[in-house]
Amino acid sequence: MNEMRTETRSVVVEREIPHPPEKIWRALTQPHLIAEWLMKNDFEPAVGHRFNLRGDWGGVLDCEVLAIEPNNMLSYTWNFTHEDAAYELKSVVTFTLTPTSTGTLLRMEQVGFRPDQKQAHGGAKAGWQGFLANLEQVLARID
Template identity: 40%
Template sequence: MTGPTEPTALHCDQFLPHPPATVWHALTDPDLHARWWAAGDVRPVLGHRFTLDMGPWGEQPCEVTAVDPERLLAYSFAPGTLDTTITWRLEPEGTGTRLFLTQEGFDLNSPFGKAAFDGMGDGWPHVLDRLAALLAQLAV
């Protein structure tokens, strides 16, 4: 019998009191994206390649792997080093949106993968808080 395996994916969700179109815009507009997470030419176009400026961790390459406007955006994140996929899923909830975030594919057997998993596990809730704060500013 084997023991429980450690998960290799991070999951977060947050209710945002804004319609999916507004949340989608913040996820896919490069200028807004830079204000709540990282600068980069993110665009909701399948196959689009871009980089995200992760500050001390440098420019990280990404490629859009799935798009369903106002519902789903997924992209590879740091292929060749971290090799994860980030997926944003939006579900209408009342007058707002439930935003689900998954980052998966971490190699927990590598020190870099384990450090990234631990760091982003702590970091994603703060990133989502910054997104919520930006959306609140834009709504005023």
Template identity: 25%
Template structure:
């Protein structure tokens, strides 16, 4: 399977190619007939009006219903639909899911594309679609599709493959800011517990004016004191340079794409500490990679 993260009309686009030992006509039925589609797709297709502009209704099995509109239909070559957000969830645009079938020998090549907005969700989508396309292959082979959760190892491998572990740096009115955003593989509460001392029952909870728990720090970034703390969502503290407060470090944990929490980490610094900006980029990249590895090792 060949996976790449690219762009389409300025939006992130995940592209996956997979060779299948089945002719396009058979694969087409697995893509467009609800009883087959529901066996390998993430959601159950409760309704599918197979025409251009036709509606598809998906049910996640937990009471959430999502609608989609067929945007391309060229049997047995192209099938695409725009997937709407669930009712009550605000989203500026819709995801686009597209399937292309190219004959090859006695089988075909499936080209799958998912266009979305949240670039930092790409690893979650890639690892999830990998599981789904494995299930599609099983369905085509006549074997029971395996329903399983994407592994943290697969997820984090895509993080590195797509370059989603790299931070960014920008100039600000007061100096500079380094920023990292990463989808994690455990819920915020689990991440917070690990950062504040793991399974230790005597690990102190961070408090304003108190010391910074070691888990929230990085090598070469001397911590000052906590200035804000809200379990399990926010921790802010000052950092030191030459014995003086130079800026702040902020950890934000929020709901992510289903794997776990979304981490946004920022560090600010003054213009005169510009050389420390590069230090911050390297130090936090290492620290967040270490955190991801620790989360993968949890039972």
């Protein structure tokens, strides 16, 4: 087996959400709302802005906004460094919003998992299902 393979794996979660893109966009980009469904943060919707996501589990993610198209697409780095190098993760998360007849198709793609990061990849798959379920609850609560 060739150890130099650098192909990476991704996690994709899609959800049909019965709210317009503009409303979902607010929940993706307003720090107090991000904190309710994802993690505590110091996010600002500006390309190049560096911010942290702070998990209840004590971990801190280093992030940088890569691209923003209001009400349409948001992309940022999602990097985690741990003393144990096996847990180091350099990835990119991209949210895409597509209007539908009943609301919005939200697509979340996280790319950058190395083939040996099966635990991180599996954790992200489960984690994003939970995060996006939380997001739907936040959307149901806000005007």
